[in-house]
Amino acid sequence: MSLVIVGTVAFDAIETPFGKTDKILGGAATYIALAAAKLGSQANIVSVVGGDFPADHMQLLQNNKIDTRGIEIIKEGKTFFWSGRYHNDMNSRDTLITELNVLAGFNPVLPAAYQQSEFLMLGNLTPSIQKQVIEQFNKRPRLIVMDTMNFWMDSAWDDLLEVIGMVDVLTINDAEARQLSGEYALIKAARKILQMGPEFLVIKKGEHGALLFHKNEVFFAPALPLEEVFDPTGAGDTFAGGFIGYLAQSGDISFSNMKRAIIYGSAMASFTVEKFGIEGLQALNNGELENRIQRFFDMVQFDIKIK
Amino acid sequence: MSLVIVGTVAFDAIETPFGKTDKILGGAATYIALAAAKLGSQANIVSVVGGDFPADHMQLLQNNKIDTRGIEIIKEGKTFFWSGRYHNDMNSRDTLITELNVLAGFNPVLPAAYQQSEFLMLGNLTPSIQKQVIEQFNKRPRLIVMDTMNFWMDSAWDDLLEVIGMVDVLTINDAEARQLSGEYALIKAARKILQMGPEFLVIKKGEHGALLFHKNEVFFAPALPLEEVFDPTGAGDTFAGGFIGYLAQSGDISFSNMKRAIIYGSAMASFTVEKFGIEGLQALNNGELENRIQRFFDMVQFDIKIK
Numbered sequence: 001m002s003l004v005i006v007g008t009v010a011f012d013a014i015e016t017p018f019g020k021t022d023k024i025l026g027g028a029a030t031y032i033a034l035a036a037a038k039l040g041s042q043a044n045i046v047s048v049v050g051g052d053f054p055a056d057h058m059q060l061l062q063n064n065k066i067d068t069r070g071i072e073i074i075k076e077g078k079t080f081f082w083s084g085r086y087h088n089d090m091n092s093r094d095t096l097i098t099e100l101n102v103l104a105g106f107n108p109v110l111p112a113a114y115q116q117s118e119f120l121m122l123g124n125l126t127p128s129i130q131k132q133v134i135e136q137f138n139k140r141p142r143l144i145v146m147d148t149m150n151f152w153m154d155s156a157w158d159d160l161l162e163v164i165g166m167v168d169v170l171t172i173n174d175a176e177a178r179q180l181s182g183e184y185a186l187i188k189a190a191r192k193i194l195q196m197g198p199e200f201l202v203i204k205k206g207e208h209g210a211l212l213f214h215k216n217e218v219f220f221a222p223a224l225p226l227e228e229v230f231d232p233t234g235a236g237d238t239f240a241g242g243f244i245g246y247l248a249q250s251g252d253i254s255f256s257n258m259k260r261a262i263i264y265g266s267a268m269a270s271f272t273v274e275k276f277g278i279e280g281l282q283a284l285n286n287g288e289l290e291n292r293i294q295r296f297f298d299m300v301q302f303d304i305k306i307k
Numbered sequence: 308m309s310l311v312i313v314g315t316v317a318f319d320a321i322e323t324p325f326g327k328t329d330k331i332l333g334g335a336a337t338y339i340a341l342a343a344a345k346l347g348s349q350a351n352i353v354s355v356v357g358g359d360f361p362a363d364h365m366q367l368l369q370n371n372k373i374d375t376r377g378i379e380i381i382k383e384g385k386t387f388f389w390s391g392r393y394h395n396d397m398n399s400r401d402t403l404i405t406e407l408n409v410l411a412g413f414n415p416v417l418p419a420a421y422q423q424s425e426f427l428m429l430g431n432l433t434p435s436i437q438k439q440v441i442e443q444f445n446k447r448p449r450l451i452v453m454d455t456m457n458f459w460m461d462s463a464w465d466d467l468l469e470v471i472g473m474v475d476v477l478t479i480n481d482a483e484a485r486q487l488s489g490e491y492a493l494i495k496a497a498r499k500i501l502q503m504g505p506e507f508l509v510i511k512k513g514e515h516g517a518l519l520f521h522k523n524e525v526f527f528a529p530a531l532p533l534e535e536v537f538d539p540t541g542a543g544d545t546f547a548g549g550f551i552g553y554l555a556q557s558g559d560i561s562f563s564n565m566k567r568a569i570i571y572g573s574a575m576a577s578f579t580v581e582k583f584g585i586e587g588l589q590a591l592n593n594g595e596l597e598n599r600i601q602r603f604f605d606m607v608q609f610d611i612k613i614k
Contacts, residue, residue: 184397185533190532256609299525302528302570
């Protein structure tokens, strides 16, 4: 089934302890769409870029069967640019440059061809823009997944809560779950957040895995212990793209299928962090992905006879 | 099967955001022995206390079928005393008081009655004392598990490495694994540590679970997301006691049984942190424990068909 993705398509310049890049293709929608497309979902992007966005970047997306008709090109503008430097632990980073450029005036337009999509992924963006996209659907998508971050909790609280109230799945990290709920214990935080609207909550804990909450159930997915974390940029977006991409290609939004989707998202994110930018994700083939899924499965298996 | 436990039997005074205690029964060997005894292992303690150690504390241990003949009482001395204050996040704490007292001159003596024990748990202590105990066995125990901490990496590096080279299982936390190996990626850290001697390595990550490494295999056990973390004191020792207690009562030291042992250790630790001191562990019954083991099992289950 097809999937609409709203988010940034951007230039990133990244420094890690292992090297640095010039401006490379980045942005939340890029990672989400590539991950979802790898799993066989039809990914349709809604975004905006400037006249400086190279034709070969657009071609790369299209070569992955991603529909780019919803990416507005503002010829006289410049593409959103982010630059960051990761610390030695790879868990923290400094933002060096944020140039919003064309993103500052982003007015998302849902192409008519996207109206039939049953899945909607709202990448991390201004909540009011996320809301505008939901409202452009003639018929509400079957599943809306929303990613957001602490920045909007500090700067757009009311708008954020309004959009959270409109979605089915919210994905945030553990610190953000604590900030959003005012609760330290994640199980209490989850309970409060599930009362704000979403039926499902995914709490991302980076190298410590992810938790999926639904009613009184909780599922825990570990992160694979990796030899090398080369560049964490895009890991969260790849996770989200793998998650919703798996759901969209199967058309099954049950809790048990969401568990599988979390594992697929985690596995795909593990490829992203092993290379710079989208390299790891691009090079990924099905055999490698299935091998890694098997490793996740093996890593948590134990048999126990309850007396 | 029976189990020798070397470690502190102590007084703790604890402050958390939820309350504070006067001097209560604490110490690594206390938690380890209580956890192991709950699982049906014969736990035999080697430790030292002062003349101020109350008869009812000793009775409490004995009521749990713990052999206390190896606890030397130095009448004119005072029992080891630790006092600490936990911060609001419950993950960090300040040590307020450390009075070594009789522990300063601790000269462990293995009672003849303990010689037949096939399992040995070295609680966190001066490495040279841990070594003295190993050397008092006429026949090397079948399984030696060692707990230690960063303090000994800073102050007794050579002794520490020597003892690590003598044991089968090492349990440390993630920061300590990084310090011990000089590697940031835990999978690399584990590989180096396994070359130092132990066949198995357990990396404890607190609220993020635990990893068990053996040759090229890795097992991941989550931590249960808990409603309340009331007092983390003794969580690591309870984990270790549940781990070795499970192995000792079953007599099975295979990798698959170690996985189960990790889950039992994690489940028991989750009871310890819900109350002050040993209260949670003491009150625990089999039904509650089995329920929690089932929750661990359910939390990580997913079925996936690899194409």
